[in-house]
Amino acid sequence: MSGYRPDVVEALPQMVADPPAAPTACHGRLTERARWQWRPTDGGDPAALTEAFLAAHGLPLHDLARPHPTGHDPDGLCGAALYISAAAGAHLTGGPTGAPNPTDLPEIAVVVYGHHDTPPDRTDPPAPWRPGPWTESWTPHQHATAVTAVREAIRAGDVYQVNLVGHARATYTGDPRPALARLGRLPGARYGGVLTGPGWAIGCASPETLIELRHGTLTTRPIKGTRPATAAGRTELLTSAKERAEHIMIVDLERNDLARVAATGTVQVDDLFAVRRWCDLWQAESTVRAQVADGLGLADLLRAVCPGGSVTGAPKLAALHHIAALEPVGRGASMGALGWVGTDHIDLGLTIRTAAADHTGLHVWAGGGITWDSDPDAEVAEAAAKTAPVRAALHATQPIALPT
Template identity: 55%
Template sequence: MSSVPTFTPPGVPLGCRRRRREVARLEWWRHQPGDPAGLLEGFCASVGMPVADLSHPGTHDTAAGSVCGVAILVSAAAGAAMIGADAGRPSPAVAVPDLVAVAYEHVAADVEAGERSSAVLRLGSWRSSWSRDDHATAVQRVREAIGRGDVYQVNMVGHHSSQFTGDTTAALARVAALSDGGEFSGGMAGAGWAVASGSPECLLEVAGGQITTRPIKGTREATELGEKELRTSVKERAEHVMIVDLERNDLARVAVPGTVAVTDFFALRHWCGLWQAESTVSARLAAGTGLARVMRAVCPPGSVTGAPKVAALRQIAALEPVGRGPAMGGMGYLTAERLSMGLTIRTVAVSGDRIHVWAGGGITWRSEPEAEVDEAFAKAAPVKRALAGDTRSSD
């Protein structure tokens, strides 16, 4: 990258976005020792965040010199490591850490935005980590595993990358704006890497003693016909029900017994020319539940792994040719009052001189391999268009 873009991660309070400065940073890669959930909680505690018991929130002090919060990025591999599961193949975006935590304190005056390079972004040809045929074969192998009873559902993800020259700042900002400034879009960056997400999906919210996740599962074109197909699809509804049940079980690990509830079941949301089905799962957080325990309960995210989660991760590790990097993980912000994290779908990573994009979908017994490949490409298309913008591309 010719410049390191300044991003706002999801969940930063609106009044704090221009009045923060970085004071400490943790970066961890999967080949390093340590439990990422424990490392994250320890780092947050070391900078003064009350993370031992998230069921009793504190007060967000905005005075200059006080701790604002911690920006968090958790990769798919870090999420798997948190629960001792198979982390899959190495990430092609090697410069991006698997766990990032950046602590900020409040300042009295607005912080000036960083300088932007004038170098025009030029993208090369997009290269896929597997062919359409290989992707379809992986879908079929998942169907066979379902037939054997090994799993109920597995999310298969494809990866695309392009070499680039010039400055990525504006392009990544366009990706982060895909959800029209939604609360789960944003980005983070470091030396030699950047991650931007236009995600519409809530991985996790903890506020007022309540924990919530909003899984998205089920996609069609945002047309009248697409809406009808999504609402009436037996396959899409079955896929959605399985993930909602998985998320109910995940939250039950940290909930007051009997408080897990599902609301807004299979509600259709619009994102970049697509209809997507979303449900809300929430619970009362059990007293004494710390940050590490919460992260282990929801990571890696169920809607991009499958069910049962650990068995699905074994299929993913066996079938996907490259790791998912910062995609299919979580990114957000922790304050004394709340934790808010988006699931890093519709996400781009810049590592060295390449840009990386991941997209996929959930596979069930009723899945048709070619249709699943088409769905993954449909999800990646708006991200690629946002990256290209008005720049010249060799595609």
């Protein structure tokens, strides 16, 4: 049985807050001021409620083209961490939310932070970390069968691409937060960090930008296409017609998502199919930018971009229906959004390469986009390659030597 319980986590020694995408200069100085969480049983419009909660705590985001005039206050309000699950994102876009969440987490969490001058004292060391073996939610054969089902749907003309995600769970004892923090330090983790709540914690090592807003410019950086980080793997990724077609399909979807909330005629694509490294993998990334439309609020922005196209498929709503039918376990903390809402910017990562801990255990997810050219066995192998560094970081009992 796990030693991590909702009634225990509050008694654990306080850790320095380090949520993904928080201002670097504020690391080690953040202190929680207010928190709001949402689950489907709470009802209401979660996007509108998120915007209203932030406005009530000094972050008015009803017109993103006109940022807060005071900017960041190094001695006062810093900003807020924002987490949105994949199921919540599907809810926002009007799609099916999929299989039940395997974790006891809220579907949305917002934590507002100020600053303190000295880090909190931690008099006791964390309890020894002992994770158990992984239990997969589907077998390689079941995964491959789901890939075949997507290919049949594509042949029938129901959909062009569907992202399939698998899940695994491990029991554990001890404090999971140092292990999740170690995950967040993996190389290439643009959104590395940890967000915690009563009875739960999320660790993120994501390299992918779901949505960023700075100085009036909206940016998303979809990632599609993966190969081993070798010279041969890079060449194979750059020359793969299948990977390029899959990638460009999602870039087009992201262009359409941004066009819904952008000033007319401002959407553009930069760095199409650029190859980046995450741990021991090459991945293809593009950059899509647009100028924010006047009067756009946070709630409408979240409705437009959640859930991310690179982890759903195209068309998005049709892909969500196939995901709900084929995935046996919900996506939990993965394939959603996690990042920072500041007084003058927004920066949310897509929660790939993400793990969560709750009273039921430790959870990880991984998957990939399925097109007509997908090979079922290759897709199973790709998902395993993506989750391997995550599992290794979580299971290490000593610090991992990371490459410089």
